[in-house]
Amino acid sequence: DAGVTQSPTHLIKTRGQQVTLRCSPISGHKSVSWYQQVLGQGPQFIFQYYEKEERGRGNFPDRFSARQFPNYSSELNVNALLLGDSALYLCASRAAPGRVNSPLHFGNGTRLTVT
């Protein structure tokens, strides 16, 4: 079975531009979440989606938005890119969110560089 897939793997953008990152969950998983990881730190939670609805949002500005499609894949959009948005963006899927025996399964991430 395919794991979580993310595209693209690498991306270089200029300040002020917009970017869209894509994620396909493991088959049967209905929850997708997004994380930002800067060098030397643990991943920071951005969004969680379950059954196409936003279920949780981290402390990120409104420039960050996401959505989940009927096939449970997801997109993360970042507008008006800043240098500080350069990071590894990770997507994870799980069968269901919350306090259940449902670990997150991660993709290999998208490395975003903003120049």
Next chain:
Amino acid sequence: SQELEQSPQSLIVQEGKNLTINCTSSKTLYGLYWYKQKYGEGLIFLMMLQKGGEEKSHEKITAKLDEKKQQSSLHITASQPSHAGIYLCGADDNFNKFYFGSGTKLNVKP
């Protein structure tokens, strides 16, 4: 908000030595997950602990959750170069958010 503190931040051990990584939570944990990450790559799920006092093992890695469910430890026995990487603990909070510790970077010297 949930906070997870990991210690040590980094660790260098000689191959064959044992080591322990700790994860302490500011709140009671309802589920604690351990992950391993190789540099610049995605996270690999290792183990999940839910009950106070629970202990799980996989190959040479053992994870425990204390009775009060606010601290977890990850113990590696007879470390090997393949154990090198970043170890992260993570947990759900009550608001559909998932938090990670800052990670412990492990190097194993052959």
